[in-house]
Each structure stands twice: as C-alpha cells, then as structure tokens.
Amino acid sequence: MRKTNTPPRWFRELSVLTATAILAAASIGIPASAATNVSEQEQANAQTCTSKIGKTSTTTYSNGSTDPSTLPDHIVNGDFEYLPSGGWQAINKKYSKATKDAGQYTDTLTDPYAHQAYTSVDPINGQLIYDAWHRTTDTNKPRWGTWAGFSRARFAWVSSQTGGTSQGGVTDHKGAVELQEDNDTGNTYAEIVGSETHKAIYQDVYTQSSTAVQYRVRLKHASLQGSGDGANLDKLCVMIGAPGSEKPVLMNRIIANGKGGDTVQTSMSEASYIVATATTNHNQGEHDGQWETYEGVYTAPANQPVTRFTFAALNELEPTRGNIVDDIQFTKAYPLKYDLNGGTGSLPPQTY
Secondary structure: OOOEEOOOHHHHHHHHHHHHHHHHHHOOOOOHHHOOOOOHHHHHHHHHHHHHHOOOOOOOOOOOOOOHHHOOOOOOOOOOOOOOOOHHHHHOHHHOHHHHHOOOOOOOOOOOOOOOOEEEEEOOOOEEEEOOOOOOOOOOOOEEEEOOOOOHHHHOOEEOOOOOOEEOOEEOOOOOEEEEEOOOOOOEEEEOOOOOOOOEEEEEEEOOOOOOEEEEEEEEEEOOOOOOOOOOOOEEEEEEEOOOOOEEOOEEEEEOOOOOOOOOOOOHHHOEOEEEOOOOOOOOOOOOOOOEEEEEEEEEOOOOOEEEEEEEEOOOOEOOEOOEEEEEEEEEOOOOEOOOOOOOOEOOOEEO
C-alpha cells in the first residue's frame, strides 16, 4: 500500500529556510553550517553548546574501526534495548523490575534514589558493571565483568568520557555508556551524564553521497528528576557533523508531556539549539509520562563519508546524574526542490 505524508509546518519552514540560506551563502563563501537565519538568542545558544561541550575523538569511529565503509547507514540500537542474555535480571538482578514484580523487594524509599537497576557499558572492551545498584549489606558487590557474546556493532554507542571517576562503587571506564531500567515500566534508556560532566554519547553513520542529503533526527528526552529537593531542568545539545566537527542542530518539540508549561512547537521560530524537558517526577528511576519528543533537520554535504550524531549534556542534576534519552532515530528527510534562478524552495509530499 502506498501512503503519502505531508511534512509538518515547522519542518517545511526549517527546510526551505535552510536551503535558501545555504544557496545564498554559498555564493559569498559563508559555510553552510552558519547560514541558517536564527535569532540572536539561538546564536548564543549555539555558541554555548559549542564552547561548553567541545569536540569528540577523531581517532576511531564509534564501532572501533577506521574504515568508513564498515559503518551502518542508519542509527543502530536507538532504543538501547540491546542487553546481555537474561537482560536486567543478569545485570542487576536484586533490583530489577522483574524482581520487584515478583514481590521479592519493595521500593519504600522516600528520597529520589530508587531501587533501580542500572549499569555502565564499556563498548571498547565488551564489559559492563554488574550489580551497580546495591546496598552495603548486599552480598553481590559492584564489579566490572565480561558481557558474553558482546557485539560492538549491535551496541553501537560510545561516550566521550575519559574514565577514572567513580560509578556504582567502582571506577568508570573510558567511552562507557550508562544504561538504566525504568523502575515502573521496565523500559531501558541511556543517561548521558554517566560519571562526568559535559560529556556526550555518540554514534557514527555512513553518509557518503555525491550530492547533499537531508536527514531528520528524532529523540525522546527527559530530566532525571523534576520535583523535590535537587530537582533540575536537564538540558542537552544535539550536535551533528563530520567526526570532531559536529555543530548544534535546531530542534523542535513535537510531542510535549504537559509538564512545566511545555507545549508542542509548530513553527521554525520556536526551534532551539538547546533541548530542555520539564518533568514532575520525584523518583529518579520513574519516567513514565515524563518524556518529550524532539525533531530536527541536518543536511550532510556531498562527499561526507561519515556523519557523527552526538547527544551532549549541557548541564546536569549532579556531576554524575542527568539527561536521559531514548528512541533515537535518524532517517532521510523529505526531498527538497530548489529554483537556482532565485525562486522559492518547495517540499513535495513523500511517497513510500
């Protein structure tokens, strides 16, 4: 069955504005990354993203290879559901949701720290932290161990962490990515602030093309804790570009959670380089109904073999807590038409 989708208004405005600005800028030598006509506030936001977060490594790609052709042409494991055999029961059994559902423990904490299963995954060495959430009286203590059958290609993510800081009672590793299990729903997601501030998780995608290609990026984001003592409005930047040269991307909120006055953003003028999601949860392990969805557009220039998708923490609840993300997607966007003789751009419906 063939189906036709019409792009949302904000997407049409953003795409046409970007295309027009890039075409005009090219004639006078302005880089395309600086061509989009945005407000002074958003220009300041872009500068904040760039200056606070810095650059990611260019030594190897996120899959550990130096060969671009080994990379996928799409985001892999965007829902973070790739786990060892046995899932959370194998990772942090005593405090997994399955154990809770079986009535083997009761979460009676009144402070924000839930009895919540979590881990840190080292994709470079194929290891993870077992029993990260624990009590001092527990027999099983936190420890790094081998992830049997680990596939770096299936996990796909890596972080900009340098390692050496405390995580779950052990020392965190370079490149490690923190995963958490929602205490109520059992959903798995990533926390960007694993054990270091202003760090990022990222993934490289093969984008070689003889012509420029426009892509759409989408993700779910939430603050770790939105109410009670220590509540924080977590903020992140979506940075995309050639490895080591990522630039912030304007993002629109397309699904709102209704918390803190957040609403759906329907036009280009509402897009921001900073993703900030207000939440009302008191428990850091419970995020059902707290997520918001954001979407943006990135144009990969011709002959850019690798594009890095980076999700970077701009602030955090604490130095080792904050900014959770899930359901990250990256797809080819609606095709653009240009009139190179000065006419306006247009976006036809996409048929697939």
